[in-house]
Structures are given as C-alpha cells and as structure tokens.
Amino acid sequence: MRRKIELNDMAREERTPLIHLENRDLMPLPPPLDSPEKDHNWTPLSAQVQERYECRLDDTCAVNIPRPQSKEEEQELVRKFLSGLDKLFSVHNNWTFLQPLILTMEHCARCQTCSEACHVFEASGRNELYRPTFRSELLRRLYFKYVKRGGWLSAWQHGDIQLNWPLIARLIELAYRCNLCRRCAQTCPIGADNGLVAHELRKLFSQEMGIAPKELHDSGSMLQLKVGSSTGMNPTVVKDNIEFIDEDMSEKTGLEIHTPWDVEGADVLLIHNAGEILAWPENPGAFAVIFTVAGVSWTMSSELAAYDSINYGLWYDDAQFARVAVKHAEAARKLGVKKIVLGECGHAHKALSVVADRVLTGDLNIPRESALTFLWEIIRSGRLKLDPSRNDFPVTLHDPCNVVRLMGVVEPQREILRRIAPKFREMEPHGVDNYCCGGGSGFAIMSGNNFPDWRFHVSGRKKLQQILNAFQDSMDPSIPKYLCAPCSNCKGQFRDMLAYYDLWEKHRILYGGLVELIVNAMTDVKPGFIEWEWR
Amino acid sequence: MTAALYLLVYACALVLLTGCLIRAVAYARMPLHLRWELYPVPHEEPERARHGGSYFESPNWWAQPFRFNLLGELRAMIPEMLFLKGLWEFNRPLWFRSFPFHFGLYLLIATVALVGATALAAILAPERLSDQLLLVLHYVYTATGLAGAGLAIAGAAALLIRRLRDATLRIYTAPGDLFNLACFIVSLAVLGAAFLLRAPGDPATLELARGLLAFDTSLRPSPLQTLGLALAALLAAYIPWTHMSHFIAKYFTYHSIRWDDLPSAKAREIESKIAQYLTYRPTWSAPHVMADGTRTWADIAMANPAQQEVKK
Numbered sequence: 001m002r003r004k005i006e007l008n009d010m011a012r013e014e015r016t017p018l019i020h021l022e023n024r025d026l027m028p029l030p031p032p033l034d035s036p037e038k039d040h041n042w043t044p045l046s047a048q049v050q051e052r053y054e055c056r057l058d059d060t061c062a063v064n065i066p067r068p069q070s071k072e073e074e075q076e077l078v079r080k081f082l083s084g085l086d087k088l089f090s091v092h093n094n095w096t097f098l099q100p101l102i103l104t105m106e107h108c109a110r111c112q113t114c115s116e117a118c119h120v121f122e123a124s125g126r127n128e129l130y131r132p133t134f135r136s137e138l139l140r141r142l143y144f145k146y147v148k149r150g151g152w153l154s155a156w157q158h159g160d161i162q163l164n165w166p167l168i169a170r171l172i173e174l175a176y177r178c179n180l181c182r183r184c185a186q187t188c189p190i191g192a193d194n195g196l197v198a199h200e201l202r203k204l205f206s207q208e209m210g211i212a213p214k215e216l217h218d219s220g221s222m223l224q225l226k227v228g229s230s231t232g233m234n235p236t237v238v239k240d241n242i243e244f245i246d247e248d249m250s251e252k253t254g255l256e257i258h259t260p261w262d263v264e265g266a267d268v269l270l271i272h273n274a275g276e277i278l279a280w281p282e283n284p285g286a287f288a289v290i291f292t293v294a295g296v297s298w299t300m301s302s303e304l305a306a307y308d309s310i311n312y313g314l315w316y317d318d319a320q321f322a323r324v325a326v327k328h329a330e331a332a333r334k335l336g337v338k339k340i341v342l343g344e345c346g347h348a349h350k351a352l353s354v355v356a357d358r359v360l361t362g363d364l365n366i367p368r369e370s371a372l373t374f375l376w377e378i379i380r381s382g383r384l385k386l387d388p389s390r391n392d393f394p395v396t397l398h399d400p401c402n403v404v405r406l407m408g409v410v411e412p413q414r415e416i417l418r419r420i421a422p423k424f425r426e427m428e429p430h431g432v433d434n435y436c437c438g439g440g441s442g443f444a445i446m447s448g449n450n451f452p453d454w455r456f457h458v459s460g461r462k463k464l465q466q467i468l469n470a471f472q473d474s475m476d477p478s479i480p481k482y483l484c485a486p487c488s489n490c491k492g493q494f495r496d497m498l499a500y501y502d503l504w505e506k507h508r509i510l511y512g513g514l515v516e517l518i519v520n521a522m523t524d525v526k527p528g529f530i531e532w533e534w535r
Numbered sequence: 536m537t538a539a540l541y542l543l544v545y546a547c548a549l550v551l552l553t554g555c556l557i558r559a560v561a562y563a564r565m566p567l568h569l570r571w572e573l574y575p576v577p578h579e580e581p582e583r584a585r586h587g588g589s590y591f592e593s594p595n596w597w598a599q600p601f602r603f604n605l606l607g608e609l610r611a612m613i614p615e616m617l618f619l620k621g622l623w624e625f626n627r628p629l630w631f632r633s634f635p636f637h638f639g640l641y642l643l644i645a646t647v648a649l650v651g652a653t654a655l656a657a658i659l660a661p662e663r664l665s666d667q668l669l670l671v672l673h674y675v676y677t678a679t680g681l682a683g684a685g686l687a688i689a690g691a692a693a694l695l696i697r698r699l700r701d702a703t704l705r706i707y708t709a710p711g712d713l714f715n716l717a718c719f720i721v722s723l724a725v726l727g728a729a730f731l732l733r734a735p736g737d738p739a740t741l742e743l744a745r746g747l748l749a750f751d752t753s754l755r756p757s758p759l760q761t762l763g764l765a766l767a768a769l770l771a772a773y774i775p776w777t778h779m780s781h782f783i784a785k786y787f788t789y790h791s792i793r794w795d796d797l798p799s800a801k802a803r804e805i806e807s808k809i810a811q812y813l814t815y816r817p818t819w820s821a822p823h824v825m826a827d828g829t830r831t832w833a834d835i836a837m838a839n840p841a842q843q844e845v846k847k
Binding site: 004006084092098109111128133137155157158185186187188190196208217222224320354356359362367369374377404405408412431433 | 818
C-alpha cells in the first residue's frame with residue numbers, strides 16, 4: 001500500500017514527483033469506458049521537460065517554471081514568495097479578496113466535508129494531494145507562521161510547515177490542479193472557500209513573482225490587451241471572419257444575415273468569446289440569425305478587447321482582470337448601448353456581471369445581461385417560430401459553473417430546452433450542484449506537455465461520468481446525441497475529451513451550444529442547421 | 536478563595552466579550568471585497584431561491600427593484616444555526632458527532648442565561664419569585680444543563696476519537712485541535728461532576744450564580760465546584776482567540792460573502808467605498824502589474840502593459 005502524502009512532503013528536496021497515478025487508481029467510469037485496462041496510457045513527461053522545468057508534483061506540468069540554477073536563485077525566489085505572501089494579506093495590495101481569504105485562513109475546522117464535493121479529489125481515486133484542503137492547509141500554516149509571525153505557540157495551535165523552494169515550486173503547480181468551481185465552498189459548514197485559496201495563490205505567483213501559465217498570461221490576457229483578442233485576431237481580422245460567417249449563415253439558413261459593427265445607440269452590445277468565431281463559427285452565426293429574426297437592435301464592437309469577452313485575469317490576476325473588464329465597459333459606454341449581452345461563455349458571464357460589479361463604477365457601470373436570459377425572453381415573447389420536432393434526439397445540458405453556482409442563471413436555459421428539445425434529460429446532479437467540465441479556470445486552453453492527459457483522466461472524469469450516464473439509454477451509434485454546453489471554455493474541454501475517448505466516432509455524442517439548437521428548431525430557417533459533423 | 540474565583544470568572548467573561556468584539560470588529564472593518572457569492576442565495580425571490588436562481592435570470596434585472604426576502608433567509612439561517620443543516624446534508628457521519636456537541640453547547644448557554652436571569656431576579660425582585668416558580672426553573676435549568684453537558688461531552692469525545700483514529704484527519708490536525716476538544720471534555724465533566732456530587736453544605740447552582748452576581752464572598756464552593764467553574768471560565772476566555780470562534784466568522788462568510796449579491800447599481804454606498812479603494816497604491820512586484828508604488832489601483836486598471844511593450 002502506498003504511503004499517504006503529508007503536508008511536509010511538499011518540501012522534499014528530491015526532484016521526483018510526489019505522486020503517480022495509474023488508470024486503475026482512478027474513479028471508475030460507466031460503460032463503454034468501464035475498463036481501466038483499455039483506457040489510454042498517460043504520455044510521460046519528456047526528460048528534457050523534467051530537466052528544464054520544476055515538475056516535482058505529479059505526472060504532469062502545467063506552469064513550466066524554469067528550474068533555478070543555484071541555491072542563491074532558489075533563496076531569491078523564496079524571498080519573493082514571502083514578500084508576495086505579506087502583500088496577499090495587506091489591505092492596499094489585496095482589498096479585492098482580503099476578507100474572504102482571512103476568514104478562510106482563520107476558521108477552517110479541517111473537517112474535510114469539502115473533499116467529498118470535489119470532482120478532482122474523487123476522480124483521482126481520492127488522492128491526498130488533490131484534496132481541496134491540502135493546498136489550503138499549506139497556505140494556512142504559512143500564513144500563521146510568516147504573516148502573523150507566529151512562534152511555537154502558533155505552530156502548536158495551527159500546525160507547523162517547512163518553507164523552501166521545492167515547496168513553493170510544488171505549490172505553484174498545485175494551484176493549477178483546481179478548477180475554481182467552488183463546489184467545495186458550497187458544502188463548507190463554516191463558509192471557508194478552498195477555491196478562493198487556489199485563486200489567491202495563483203494571484204500571488206502572478207502579481208509578485210510573474211509566474212503564470214503562458215496560455216493564460218502571455219498568449220491570454222497580454223495578447224488580448226495587445227491586439228484585442230487572445231485568439232490573436234485584430235479588429236480587421238475579426239470583422240473579416242464575421243463577414244464570412246454571415247455569408248455562410250445566409251446560405252445555410254436562407255435568410256439575409258448581416259452582423260452590425262459599432263452601431264451607436266444600439267440596444268444591445270453582444271460580446272462573444274472570440275474563440276467561438278474561429279473554432280465554432282456556427283455559434284456566433286446562430287446568434288446573428290436569432291437576433292435578426294427577432295428584430296433585436298444590436299451591435300458588436302471593434303474596440304480593443306471588446307469583441308472578445310474572455311477575461312482570463314479572473315483566474316489568476318486582479319490587475320489583468322480589471323483592465324479587461326474596463327475595456328469591455330468602455331466600449332459599451334462609447335457606443336451608448338443600453339446593455340451588454342454576454343454570449344455563451346461562462347467565465348465571461350461571471351467576470352463582467354458579478355465580479356466586475358465592484359470595479360466598474362460611475363458611467364462604466366453599464367447593465368450586463370446573460371445571453372441565456374436574453375434568449376429566453378426572445379423565445380417567450382413568441383418572436384421566433386419553433387418546431388421542437390426538428391430537435392428530436394437526446395439532448396443533455398452541461399451547466400457551466402460560472403453561470404449557475406457562481407451567478408445563479410439556472411432556469412432560462414432549461415426553459416428554452418423544454419420548449420425546443422423533446423428528448424431533453426438532465427445530468428445528475430445539475431443546476432447549482434453541477435460538476436465542472438474539467439476545463440474550468442483556464443485548463444481547457446492549457447495543453448502544454450501532457451497536461452491534457454491530466455484534464456481528461458482526472459479533472460474531466462466526473463463530468464464524463466455524468467455525460468455517459470445521461471445517455472446510457474441511447475449509446476447506440478445510430479442515435480445522434482447532443483451535449484448542450486453554453487460555454488466556450490467547456491466546449492473546448494468537451495471537444496478534446498470526447499475525441500480522446502472516441503465518443504463521437506463510436507457513439508455519436510456531439511457537443512455544441514444552445515443557440516445552435518434554437519436555430520435548428522426555427523421554422524424560418526432551412527432544416528438541418530446542426531450538421532452532425534465533428535468540429 | 537471565593538473572591539478569587541469570582542474575579543477569575545469576571546475576568547474571563549470580559550476577555551470572552553472583548554475577544555469576540557475585537558474579532559467581529561476586525562472582520563467588519565475589512566474592505567468590501569469583489570463580489571464572490573455562491574448560489575443558492577436564500578434571500579432571492581422564493582420561486583428563484585428554490586432552484587438556486589438569481590436576479591440575473593430576469594430580463595433587464597437592473598430596472599426592477601432589488602427585493603430582499605428576509606423570510607427566505609431566515610428559513611435557511613435558522614436550521615443551519617440550530618441544527619447544522621449543511622453538515623447533515625453534506626457530511627452525515629460528522630453531523631452525528633458535531634451536532635450533539637454544538638447543540639449541547641447551545642443548551643449550556645441557555646442554562647447559563649436562565650440561571651443568571653433567575654439569580655438576578657432573586658437579587659433585584661425576590662418577591663416576584665414564588666417557590667413554585669423557583670422549583671419549575673430549577674427543573675428546567677437542571678434538565679438543560681445536564682442534557683447540554685452530556686451532549687457536549689459526548690460530541691466532543693466523538694470528535695476527538697475521530698481526529699485520533701482517522702489517518703487522513705491526522706494530517707490536518709495540530710496538537711491545539713486535540714487540546715481544544717480535550718478542554719471541553721474535561722471542563723464540562725468537572726462542572727457536571729460538581730453539580731451531581733454536590734454535598735449538602737455546598738452552595739447550589741442558583742446560590743452560586745447569585746453569589747457571583749452580588750459578589751457574596753460568604754459562599755463556600757466546594758473544591759470541585761471551584762475547579763469546574765474556573766476551567767469553564769478559562770475555556771470561554773480562550774475560545775475567541777482560536778478558530779473555534781467560527782460562530783463569529785460564519786456571520787461574515789454567509790452574509791458578507793456567500794449571500795452578498797447586492798449589485799452596486801442598487802447601493803450607491805458601494806461605489807463610494809470602491810472609489811476609496813481605487814486610490815490605494817499597491818506594491819506588487821511583477822512588471823506587468825505596473826505597481827511602482829506611485830500608481831493607484833485606478834491607474835493600474837486603466838494602464839495597458841501590453842501596449843507599453845509595443846511602445847518600447
């Protein structure tokens with residue numbers, strides 16, 4: 001029997017990872033994936049990666065922290081960490097989350113109730129390293145020892161911890177083994193929040209040490225602030241792409257579709273996750289079809305960052321978060337729209353509607369609305385003619401955490417599906433009790449090294465179980481099945497995970513957004529909007 | 536000796552109240568954080584609260600009045616406070632240990648309040664207390680006191696055994712955690728023994744309370760009574776300085792974080808607070824933050840490190 005990992009193991013000097021997972025260790029899956037022997041083997045990290053980067057935690061490496069070349073360099077990194085730790089608990093540096101963080105630090109009863117709610121912990125076969133309290137307990141002990149300057153009495157009361165560079169290096173990686181879905185926080189009897197701890201650790205590493213996964217920072221928020229979108233599309237390119245989508249939609253639907261740009265005084269500024277435009281063009285296309293038929297006064301904006309609703313700062317950096325939120329609001333103010341409607345992107349929903357509510361003051365506080373609410377209102381008003389029999393195939397709904405548990409938009413999407421999808425069935429559990437897709441908090445776009453192996457085997461496993469369970473009565477490949485995921489990030493995870501397990505090829509499980517299903521049911525549109533082709 | 540015991544109890548009560556107040560004020564004075572609520576939020580409209588929905592489900596939500604459903608919030612709060620409903624739902628094995636412990640403490644607090652009030656009445660208006668009433672009160676606080684101590688001791692023992700026997704919990708357990716539970720068991724056991732083994736000449740509970748309130752040093756509590764009272768008083772004084780003061784924290788984690796969905800558009804005081812925080816000057820060191828100690832949060836939010844790079 002393997003020895004359980006303990007907190008002080010994080011400070012072990014050796015470079016070998018603390019844990020190794022085998023397929024047989026993981027939570028079992030339902031048929032047809034119920035045989036661990038037939039599951040894919042994990043791609044091992046290359047010797048070069050292990051040599052160059054700090055990959056001492058587990059089987060993967062998400063952040064690629066360059067290995068320090070000397071003890072002095074390690075000590076400098078420890079010093080920086082301690083400096084950041086102090087700032088994390090100071091009012092002027094971290095007013096944004098100070099109260100929830102301190103309450104979590106000082107009042108966790110370490111009862112482990114949260115662990116049972118964590119999909120990563122459960123899917124890993126209950127590996128101690130992935131217990132939500134594991135990283136929190138490390139930060140808690142560091143807080144009492146180095147921020148509160150506790151001595152032996154504090155160590156006796158709160159527990160002691162040894163601090164060195166190996167611990168910090170592992171903690172950086174461990175901060176990126178949590179989807180920030182906050183399902184654990186929902187179950188905490190006291191209200192402590194382990195998801196917040198992962199968020200705050202990421203923030204310390206980014207804002208003080210300049211350490212963050214390149215997909216989130218260099219090719220994420222920095223690229224968005226540089227050219228306008230993390231996809232790399234500048235305004236000219238995005239307009240060209242949308243024009244192409246409009247042409248395609250016009251041909252496909254038999255309607256004349258034209259996406260308006262920079263229309264001053266429009267009622268609605270629609271902001272998509274720009275990833276949709278490149279990866280799933282039928283999604284922004286379907287929005288354009290619905291808005292056109294419903295007669296909505298709308299526009300998109302070609303201002304910097306305003307045609308891409310993503311805000312990766314939400315996951316790791318307050319400064320980057322605030323900058324992008326301000327750009328979104330400034331674009332809306334400039335156009336004088338009545339409201340911003342957020343397309344099918346979960347984290348953009350929470351970032352701009354909820355979290356940024358206390359960043360956008362004065363005339364930047366433009367009303368923000370979920371597309372799901374807006375679409376339900378359009379359908380309820382009878383402005384679209386719908387024939388549900390066009391969607392006569394099994395449909396299940398994935399709830400993006402940022403939309404349900406973290407924002408409370410639960411019913412509009414269900415009302416729509418009840419209206420347009422006669423074979424709609426829920427996953428269990430669902431709504432505010434949902435499970436993360438496994439790609440949350442940026443994981444869906446993080447594909448360095450063998451990180452996708454970890455995403456599919458561990459963080460996405462619980463959702464995979466739910467999907468298979470929802471379709472158990474119709475796994476026959478002759479029955480096309482639709483996994484409705486109204487979130488770009490979640491769709492990215494599903495695209496990769498369903499392909500990894502051949503679930504489209506062998507069982508015809510397709511994923512897509514909600515608007516595609518709506519347009520597929522519209523009688524004003526030529527039949528067959530959903531093409532049942534893998535993307 | 537009696538005077539020393541009284542002074543200790545008064546001092547401990549003062550430390551308890553001061554400690555609770557310091558902690559509550561410290562949390563309350565922390566800056567308003569960015570919104571971080573978790574649904575369900577029980578003060579939502581009942582039809583939405585049922586499925587965990589929010590006002591974001593309403594079209595043009597900002598044009599509608601912000602309604603606060605107090606009844607809904609009470610319906611969630613009271614079962615949580617009294618019966619630890621969340622634990623019942625999410626960790627049933629722990630509930631069977633934690634609930635008796637907490638409910639036992641509630642009963643003990645009720646006992647202290649009842650005995651204290653009776654003693655105060657006996658000092659201020661003895662004519663109002665008939666023998667019959669005193670007898671009824673005696674039975675009530677004896678029952679609540681014994682039940683409370685029994686439940687709390689049993690619960691604390693069960694929690695302690697779990698902490699000692701469960702290999703996983705041991706990873707997260709500090710010596711202080713074991714000490715805390717042991718303190719409850721020992722102090723309540725001594726207090727219970729003092730009550731049950733009271734010799735005919737020893738003062739009764741009500742007499743002790745009256746003596747304490749009137750500072751009557753003529754009373755002669757037994758050594759067991761003295762020890763029980765001293766231990767209980769010291770334990771009470773110790774609680775606010777530990778994570779066991781989560782009864783204070785829980786108010787904030789629920790009302791100020793988990794259920795705080797107040798939109799700034801509906802509360803202008805939020806904007807003025809944020810405006811103040813935006814004048815803070817952070818000192819984060821990573822270059823992209825651009826916090827050189829002179830820039831405020833507002834400057835930083837308006838700056839663009841990527842375009843700065845372009846200009847270079």
